[in-house]
Amino acid sequence: MERRKMKELPCEDRPYEKCAAQGPEALTDAELLAVMLRTGTRGENSLELAKRLLAECQPEGLLGLMHLSLPELMELRGIGRVKGIELLCVGELSRRIWKSVVRDNVPVFTDAARISSYYMEDMRHMEQEELHLMMLNTKNTLIRDSLIFRGTVNLSVASPREIFIEALRYHAVSVILIHNHPSGDPSPSREDQRMTAQMKEAGALLGIRLLDHIIIGNQAYFSFKERGIL
Template identity: 65%
Template structure:
């Protein structure tokens, strides 16, 4: 097997570490589950910074996200990553892509495990890990068939979601295009507080009334916070 050799300008070589401390060899012998968070990150980084190995650099990156640790990576932007010594453009892109891949894997897994969306808990669970880490607001429409099975999930707005001026037209164009029977609205509050604003309530009622006119029912509007959510149906606001 070709030996992986990692160097930096100061001459630090990963093969100089004891075999049990080399993440590549450790993964090969014991599997990726045996690696620490820093070692997993080191494998993605491949090379370290001046005077340190990739494992040292990985540990420093994780410490920079304290107290969140590895979850903090999901909140870092490309400029913020590049502010960390030893992280350039390429490493920042690699880390961003790794985080995006992990979110997509989780979202796909969550979708495969939910056959029917029949409760706010199921809808919140489907979106929680994807949306609770977002630094900006997103508005999603969950489209369901007559058995409450998923047809499609669409992100309609991203950035500053001003629901006070948002039009129901975009929502129902997507719903009609996908032949949805029922829909649910989902958006996040980056502050972590899921309590609805007046604009949130007004928009929800406009969507409900428009849906009644064309025969597409709004079953819920969920606001995702940090490990919590607000459901309009649970609070009886849709009735």
């Protein structure tokens, strides 16, 4: 099938012209993606390619596409290494913008819902488990976020010693643990509960309070503080 060139489309249907005339907010997801892709394939123009890619990434569409790895992107017909890297960078840029906005609106990190929003887009699609340590000062503002470990589903490898050495290094007064469940279900396991109790006791001995342990799932979270466990 011979593709229809973009210049053959009516002016109001061309993403670049539509953006210039009406602003980027007027563009559909497919039109925005077509602008990012810039070119199509031998059989598709960039808009047709964008529509097909979004259809193949249902039900999440654009969000699902942005969370694919480079090898996964390159498995999609029409996406080579360069386009794949460009899409990865766009996804990373959007995540950084989102985190910057959330962080600016959450100067004090005490609310579990807002903290989970800060991490949600980064962690809810991860196929491996990660444990992050938020280190806070006396005003509960964030000093530093450190990745403690990645790639295991067994939290027993996260020792209090490793975590609190990091907290002491940055003179944290209190800490919050964040980790994800790749299954998408944030319900705590027995190991999660055991580790939380262990960290609370260790922190009390060192004078560094464990404020919360938040588990990130798919558009859901579990807070030990909200549930009255901490």
